[in-house]
Amino acid sequence: MNTTGKALLAAGVATAVTVAxxxxxxxxxxxxxxxxxxxxxxxxxxxxxxxxxxxTRWGDDVELRIVPAAGDKGTELxxxxxxxxxxxxxxxxLRRAKALLEAGEVVRPDTAPTHPGPLGKALGLVxxxxxxxxxx
Numbered sequence: 200m201n202t203t204g205k206a207l208l209a210a211g212v213a214t215a216v217t218v219a220x221x222x223x224x225x226x227x228x229x230x231x232x233x234x235x236x237x238x239x240x241x242x243x244x245x246x247x248x249x250x251x252x253x254x255t256r257w258g259d260d261v262e263l264r265i266v267p268a269a270g271d272k273g274t275e276l277x278x279x280x281x282x283x284x285x286x287x288x289x290x291x292x293l294r295r296a297k298a299l300l301e302a303g304e305v306v307r308p309d310t311a312p313t314h315p316g317p318l319g320k321a322l323g324l325v326x327x328x329x330x331x332x333x334x335x
Contacts, residue, residue: 233279234264235286237293239300240273251299253292260284 239246243265254263260282268275276296278289298305 233286234277235279235289235293236275236277237297238268238273238275239297241300243267243274246274246276246300249300251292251296253295253299254278257282257284257289261289 246265250265254261254276260280261284262279262281264275264277266275266277267273276293278293280286280289295305
């Protein structure tokens with residue numbers, strides 16, 4: 200095997216090891232102890248006055264900070280899990296809070312368009328599975 204082949208083999212092995220390590224970690228393992236942040240286009244006073252219950256329901260299990268965003272671009276909502284609350288739940292609550300504070304509601308996507316052919320049936324099966332709690 201020549202030098203180029205050895206280099207390609209080493210790069211492939213290194214890539215496989217990196218991918219395997221990343222797959223072993225769960226999203227909550229990666230986010231533990233990290234701040235999850237969204238920027239809301241409202242003043243800090245408005246955000247503090249109308250903070251959605253989604254963010255306040257955990258009490259002391261989540262550390263929450265409301266700070267002005269850089270460059271007067273609104274407010275940063277920062278949340279960090281301290282107790283047993285998962286980072287995934289906090290991330291979803293931050294997204295919903297951003298939608299409520301900026302638009303007044305959490306917008307739901309429309310249903311997927313249907314097509315009578317075989318591809319439309321396959322799309323229907325996939326979207327029904329995703330709507331039932333699965334992932335695409």
